Amino acid sequence: MPLVGLGLWKIPTDITAQVVYDAIKIGYRLFDGATEYGNEKQVGQGVKKAIADGLVKREELTIVSKLWNNFHHPDNVKKAFARSLSDLDLEYIDIYYIHFPIAFKFVPFEERYPTGLYCGDGDNFHYEDVPIIETWRALEKIADEGKIKTLGISNFTGSLIQDLLRGARIKPSLLQIEHHAYLQQPRLIEYVQSAGINVVAYSTFGPASFIELNHPKVKEVGALFENATVVEVAKKHNVTPAQVLLRWTTQRGIAVIPKSSKPERLETNLKHEHFDLSEEELKQIAALDISYRFNDPWNWDKIPTFV
Template identity: 60%
Template sequence: MSALIKLNNGISIPQIGFGCWKVDKATCAQQIYDAIKVGYRLFDGAQDYGNEKEVGQGINKAIADGLVKREELTVVSKLWNNYHAPNNVKLAIKKVLSDLQLDYLDIFYIHFPIAQKFVPIEEKYPPGFYCGPNGWEFENVTLLETYRALEGLVDEGLVKSLGISNFSGALIQDLLRGARIKPALLQIEHHPYLTQEKLIKWAQAQGISVVGYSSFGPQSFLELDSETAKGAVSLFQHETIKAIADKHNVSTAKVLLRWATQRGLLIIPKSNKKERLIQNLQINDFDLTEQDIAEINALNLNLRFNDPWTWGASPEIPSFI
C-alpha cells in the first residue's frame, strides 16, 4: 500500500496511484482489477483518455468481488476543454459518473486552462481536440467561471476534492483570489528534464499538493510519435540516473519515482506488467542523498513534452509562454 498524503481539505489520499492515460480499452478493465489486487487505491483518469467505462468496469468488479470497498478508493477524472462553460460542467460530470458507474468522484480536475468550443456528447465523445467542422474554436469562458461550477459539484456531493492541471503559477494565483474552495491538488508534467522547482515550491507553500505526471519524461510520449521525445536521451539510459541507480542497487525507474516522492510530490505511474506494478508501489523503501537529488535536479532543460503550443491550433495556445 502507498503512504497517505493529507490534502488541504483534510482528506487523505495515496501518494502513489495508477495513471490511466494511454491504457488500452481492450485490457483496461483487467489492468485496473489487477492493480487493485496488488494494492493500488488511487486511479487517475480523465474524460479525454477515452477509457472511463473500462476503468469503471475494473473498479466495480473489484468491489463486487470483495477486494476493496468504494470508500477505500480514490477515483479521479478531469474536465476536458470542451466542457468549460458552467452549464456544460454538469453534463460532463454526469457522463463521467455514468461511464464509471459510480455515485461520486474523489477528485475532479480542470484538465487544461483552455476553453474549447462545446461539442455535444452525442456528436463526439470524448471530443479530444475536435471543436466541430470549423476546426479549432474557443469559448469566452473564464477559468473562475468554470471553477465555480466545479465548486457547485462539491456542494452537491458529486465530487469530494477539486484540482487543477497544467496551470501556471500566475493562473493559480488569479484563481485563488476568487475561489471559494481552495484547489487541493495541482497536477503537472514533472521529470528531470522539467523540474518546475519554483512552481512546486510556491504551490506547496499555498497548501496545494502537487502531483507529477510523465515521471519518466520522453518515455511517455514516444508512442505518440513526438519528435521532441524522440530527440531526447531516455532517462532510463541517462548516465547520471544509471550511476545513482547502481549506487543504490535499484532500477533507474525507481530512482526517477523516488526523486519525485522525496520532493513531496504524488505520482501516477502505470505499467502493463504485474511485477512492475508492485515495484512502483515500493519505491519509498530507500532514500536518495542530497547529492543525488542535486545531480538529478541539474538535468533540468525546461523541456516540456505536453505543450498546447504544439497541438496545431491556429493561433497557437500560449499556455506556458
C-alpha cells in the same frame, strides 16, 4: 491521498478493466483518469469487480477524473461531470480536475466522444471566452452536492493559480503538472506548496510517456531511463532507473501516477519507497533540468495523435 497512483492515460480499453483490477490486487488505491482518456467505463468495470470480489471497499479508493476543454462553460460543466460519473458507475468522484486552463468551443458528446481535440471544424481549434472562475464556480456547486470530494487543477501556471485563489470559494487542493527530470518547474512547485496545494506529477519518466505518440523531441533529448546519472544512481541502490525517478519525486513530497499495464512494473512502481536518495543524488538529478515540456498545448496541432 496515496502518494503513488496508477495513471490511466493511453491504457487500451480492451485491457483497462483487468489492469485496474490487477492494480487493486497489488495494492494501488488511486486511479488517475479523465473523460479524454476514453476508458472510464472500463475503469468503472474494474473497480466494480474488485469491490464485488472483496478486494477493497469503495471508500478505500481514490478515483480521479477531469473536465475536458470543450465543457468549460458553466452550462456544460455538469454535463461532462455527469457523463464521467455515469461511465464510471459511481455515486461520487474523489478528485475532479480542470484538465487544462483552456476553453474550447463546446461540442456535444455524440460528435466527439470519447476522445480527440475536435472543436467542430476538422483539425482547427476554436475557443470560447469563458473565464476560469466561472468554470470553477460550476464545479463548486457539484462539490456542494457531495458528488465531488476534492477539487483540483491541472496544467495551470502560477499566475492563473493566483488569480483563481483570489476568487475561489473552495480552494483547489491539488495541482497536477508535467514534472520530470527534464522539466522540474521548481518555482511553481514552491509557490503552490506554500499556498497549501499538493502537487501531483505526471509523465515522471519524461520522454518515455511520448514515444508511441511519435513526439518529435523524444529522440532529441534522450531517454531518462538511459541517462548516465540516473543509471549510476540506480546501480548504487540496486533498483531500476524507473524507481530512481519515482523516488526522486516522492522523496520531495510530490505524488506520482506512473502508467503501466504489466503486473511486474505495476508492483515495482508502487513499491519504490524502500530507499532514499542522498542530498547529493537529489542535486545530481536536479541538474538534468532543461525545462523541456512535452505536453505543450501550443504544439497540439503539430502532434495530432497527442491526446
